[in-house]
Amino acid sequence: MTRTARELLETTTGKLAPDPHANRLVPLVARGAAGRDTLTALALEQRWVIAADRRSFQYLAERAADAPETAAYFATLAEGEALAGERLEAFAAACGVTEERAVGHDPLPGCQAYPAYVAWLALNGSPAEVVLALHANFSAWGGYCETIAAALRRHYGFSDEACAFFDFFAEPSPLLEHQATAAVREALDAGRLSERLVHRYGRLLQSYEAMFWHTLWEREQGQPSQVD
Known part of the structure; x- marks a missing residue:
């Protein structure tokens, strides 16, 4: 039986769900055990992630010009990143981040692997498959x-x-x-959706997402006195 777009989104999200015990940092934050310098590092790294992802989503929207539903999805994501970036500044300020400190911060490679891969997807990925892979990843991110x-x-x-x-x-x-x-329905109707690619993209996105949190967790374990 042919699956509907909704069913495909749900099954893909379920298959790509991360190990609930893989993220060691969020439980520390949840019980108030993470240091404030770690929160500061989170704010500084997210400034880089949000800016990079916004541009990646804009480019994906342009690449999907022949698939209007898919293009609309990526355009909304780009707009959302812009709004999120504005909200991020209040969190960064609460963590004591000044513009001088932000400019002087050297991003952590493990935290920036995720947006680097999203940028790779923007350049090389099939937009329809990227929709499904991102949707699955956003489910875990929203919970965190x-x-x-x-x-x-x-x-x-x-x-x-x-x-x-x-x-x-x-x-x-x-x-x-x-x-x-x-967007998924549009791709299914056009016969241009590869579940193999969806799972490849999604698996790597989840791995780089886990790397982001693990990098901050490792930093927490060897906590220096300052972020920079």
């Missing part, structure tokens, strides 16, 4: 953000404004769900 937002309020005394970046990603987006479904 929900946990962090709650912990920042409970254990670190951060304001709603400072938590807005994580709240933004934690809240499900009906628009993105609709657009992802429409």
Whole structure:
């Protein structure tokens, strides 16, 4: 039986779900055990990730010009990254990040592998398959953000404004769900969807996502006195 776009999104997300015990940093934040310097590092690394992903999604939207539903999905993602970037500044400020400190920060390779791969997908990936791979990855990312937002309020005394970046990603987006479904349906109707590529892209995205968190966790274990 031919699967619907919705079924394919759900099964792909399930198959690509990360090991719930693989992320060691988020549980530390959840119980207030992560150092504030680690939160600062998270803010500084995310500034690089958000800016890079926005440009990658813009380029994917351009590449998918012949598939309007797919292009619309990536355009919405790019707009979302721009909004997230604005919210990120309040979190960074709450962590004590000044513009001088941000400019002087040397990004951690393990944290930047994820946006580097998203950029590779923007240049080389098949847009329809990228939709499914990203959708699966966003499910895990949203859960991490929900946990962090709650912990920042409970254990670190951060304001709603400072938590807005994580709240933004934690809240499900009906628009993105609709657009992802429409994009997958468009690809299925055109007969140009390779599940093999979807799982290849998704597996690597999840691996680089895990690397991001593990890099920060390793940094936490050997905590220096300053981020820079």
